[in-house]
Amino acid sequence: MVELESVPELVDPVVVAAFEGWNDAGEAASGVIGHLESIWEAVPIAELDPDDYYDFQVTRPLIEMADGESRGITWPTTRVSWARLPSGRDVVLVHGIEPNMRWRSFCRELVGLMLELEVKNVVLLGALLADAPHTRPVPVTGAASDAGLVTTLHLEPARYEGPTGILGVLQDACSKADLSTVSLWAAVPHYVASPPSPKATLALLRRVEDVLDVTVPLGELPEEARAWENGVNELAEEDSEVAEYVRSLEEQKDALELPEASGDAIAREFERYLRRRETG
DSSP states (O other): OEEOSOOOOOSSOEEEEEEESTTBGGGHHHHHHHHHHHHTTOEEEEEOOGGGTOOTTTSOOEEEEETTEEEEEEOOOOEEEEEEOTTSOEEEEEEEEOOSSOHHHHHHHHHHHHHHTTOOEEEEEEEEEESOOTTSOOOEEEEESSHHHHHHTTOEEOOOOSOOOHHHHHHHHHHHTTOEEEEEEEEEEGGGOSSOOHHHHHHHHHHHHHHHTOOOOOTTHHHHHHHHHHHHHHHHHTOHHHHHHHHHHHHHHHHHOOHHHHHHHHHHHHHHHHHHHHTO
16 A cells, blocks of 8 residues: 555545446446545545556556656556545545456455544445436445445345456455445446446435435536436437337336335435535
8 A cells, every 4th residue: 555645533434435447337436436536625645556456468557648748657556535525524535446356455455444544434336237228317226234224225225146346345345344335336228338427427426425414516417417318319319229229128117116216216306406405
């Protein structure tokens, strides 16, 4: 671990983490961390040594240029930053790339840092490709070390079994360290998987608001989400097969959607609207 800055004593810190790669369809999850880093003016505090966890022939370093001259090389790694919210609570943001090797050591190092910072709660963000229509609200599933938290947050329980990414391994490591953990997964339509996916990013960000009980300035994200949906609509209209497929997904989604669930979703959105008015 390379320390970049001294860290003050943190107040009730919570970790929010996302990793680019297999866990990050449409770059929706890493988009949340990028937004929070910018909005909250997060300060870098540490980064992991990339030599320990990355195969540079698979995840290559990048050369950056400025004014036609090379500025140097940016190595793929995982970086940790810190921000203090207006409420006085501290948030530790982890923005990384899924490592190519030594996952258990990678997770031990991250969990060790969390314990050193006296973190008690961890929020892990991911995104997956799914048979979800782009015209409907983005489904967000969740899993938590406390099963009651899934119900409290009105999340659809995650029932996935199969191969996992670094998020699944890190969640297991956090649970074994007695850290309260919740993972949130947005479903990105598989037929429009190219990044960015601002609508999925926005859906995850709203769930982060629920978990942290904060109001996050959204900036241009709602407008970007609307523009993304309108753009996909236009593309679908140009291809009759795609348009028919989207309609079939809409029918399946609407048939499964219970009126009670729709009412709960409307109530949550109204609560968010009131909170935003209160915070100006």
